[in-house]
Amino acid sequence: MASRDQKQAGGGFFSSIAYSLSNIGTAMHKSVNGLLGYEGLEVINPEGGAEDAEEEAQRGRWKQEDRDSYWKMMQKYIGSDVTSMVTLPVIIFEPMTMIQKMAELMEYSHLLDLADECEDPYMQLVYATSWAISVYYAYQRTWKPFNPILGETYEMVNHGGITFISEQVSHHPPMSAAHAENEHFIYDITSKLRTKFLGNSVDAYPVGRTRVTLKRAGVVLELVPPPTKVNNLIFGRMWVDSSGEMIMTNVTTGDKAVLYFQPCGWFGAGRYEVDGYVYNAAEEPKILMTGKWNESMSYQPCDMEGEPLSGTESKEVWRVAALPENDKFQYTHFAHKINSFDTAPRKLLASDSRLRPDRLALEKGDLSKAGAEKSSLEERQRAEKRNREANDHQFTPRWFGLSGEVTTTPWGELEVYEYNGKYNEHRSAIDASEIVPEVSTESIEFNPWQYGNLTTE
Numbered sequence: 001m002a003s004r005d006q007k008q009a010g011g012g013f014f015s016s017i018a019y020s021l022s023n024i025g026t027a028m029h030k031s032v033n034g035l036l037g038y039e040g041l042e043v044i045n046p047e048g049g050a051e052d053a054e055e056e057a058q059r060g061r062w063k064q065e066d067r068d069s070y071w072k073m074m075q076k077y078i079g080s081d082v083t084s085m086v087t088l089p090v091i092i093f094e095p096m097t098m099i100q101k102m103a104e105l106m107e108y109s110h111l112l113d114l115a116d117e118c119e120d121p122y123m124q125l126v127y128a129t130s131w132a133i134s135v136y137y138a139y140q141r142t143w144k145p146f147n148p149i150l151g152e153t154y155e156m157v158n159h160g161g162i163t164f165i166s167e168q169v170s171h172h173p174p175m176s177a178a179h180a181e182n183e184h185f186i187y188d189i190t191s192k193l194r195t196k197f198l199g200n201s202v203d204a205y206p207v208g209r210t211r212v213t214l215k216r217a218g219v220v221l222e223l224v225p226p227p228t229k230v231n232n233l234i235f236g237r238m239w240v241d242s243s244g245e246m247i248m249t250n251v252t253t254g255d256k257a258v259l260y261f262q263p264c265g266w267f268g269a270g271r272y273e274v275d276g277y278v279y280n281a282a283e284e285p286k287i288l289m290t291g292k293w294n295e296s297m298s299y300q301p302c303d304m305e306g307e308p309l310s311g312t313e314s315k316e317v318w319r320v321a322a323l324p325e326n327d328k329f330q331y332t333h334f335a336h337k338i339n340s341f342d343t344a345p346r347k348l349l350a351s352d353s354r355l356r357p358d359r360l361a362l363e364k365g366d367l368s369k370a371g372a373e374k375s376s377l378e379e380r381q382r383a384e385k386r387n388r389e390a391n392d393h394q395f396t397p398r399w400f401g402l403s404g405e406v407t408t409t410p411w412g413e414l415e416v417y418e419y420n421g422k423y424n425e426h427r428s429a430i431d432a433s434e435i436v437p438e439v440s441t442e443s444i445e446f447n448p449w450q451y452g453n454l455t456t457e
Helices: 002-008 014-028 053-057 064-077 097-104 109-115 119-136 334-339 359-361 367-390 422-432
Strands: 027-032 042-044 092-095 144-146 153-156 161-171 173-183 186-195 201-214 219-222 228-231 239-242 246-249 257-260 273-279 284-290 296-301 313-318 400-409 414-419
Touching: 002 257, 092 097, 092 334, 097 119, 097 144, 097 153, 097 173, 097 186, 097 334, 109 119, 109 201, 119 201, 119 246, 119 257, 119 296, 119 313, 144 400, 153 422, 161 422, 173 414, 186 414, 201 400, 201 414, 246 273, 246 296, 257 422, 313 359, 359 367
Parallel strands: 092 144
Antiparallel strands: 027 042, 153 161, 161 173, 173 186, 186 201, 201 219, 201 228, 219 246, 228 239, 246 257, 257 273, 273 284, 284 296, 296 313, 400 414
């Protein structure tokens, strides 16, 4: 197993990251320089073929003239963080925002329910880590989500007894916070994605803090995910790969799970594969975990050398759910559920992502209207910022606040936002009221600015 080999070699988180990034280049690639005249750009074929680089280069979603103009616009950003760029064409977007995408981690939330119900501390980590891996199937979509407007929110109910709220808490740098809760667990995340644009690819580093509290078990888990690379942005068939270590730590007991995401190698070797161990606080392996992040995960008790215990069998703990056929945006059934109003609560906040006119237009296939609405929202956001600065006001999120805690991640420090509890009060008051009028969601105008809560500095 790769994880076991690294452990024996004295590798750790940072060494495995370096190993991963150096070996991601082992995916078979061929320069398109001379094929299309774009020096330095490469087409990387995940299946490892070398003879079809030119064919791959022509399989991008762009027309030739689109590629020309896009490349002229983007080449000046090579080596830069492009997370907050707002000038990207709507053709590369999916009808979902980043704070909606955060909710996709809730699809297999029953795994956290099982972790909370479980008495075995090592199986708690098996369930919780499988939950963290389960979202990667959805993360391999190659469309870009919309950047949320400052103050934009997303609410979700009617799924596993969960109440979910996310909010865009900062515009520069772009930061989001989310809170989810049911009878078994509490989930909190502060997310600040950092990227590095490389021309025909982009590296994405998840500068964030994810914390899960299991209520019955009384333990706190923290997650550090691996980085992700999006290949063939302009030329070739776009595809996504994640490589490196995922670490889930039980901060209450010191136990942890360390799983290694294999980089895609020659002829697709190793692509999607994940393996690793659940360790006790003394760093002794207790459970072996293997699988593929786009398919399933299994576990098996192991000995002190990391070998499966005799007389035991590998048991499946998670498998990706059935998928829609030929879906335009490669959505899962749950992704469609996130976008629908079936998961919206009564009296939906006007700042909710579902109501964005650019997202709605793109969902209906009207790219022209989607582009115009996107530009309008971005200009309105810039105008709001000018007005706020002119009046010496400071934006304050409605549902989250700075905790004062700064956490260190492998890719930089992060100011942590914490849930303030006010959304529970807001939702409880509405749910308890019998006079809340039924309002058609189509009649609600998207408006994140009314929840700015501007205060004088």
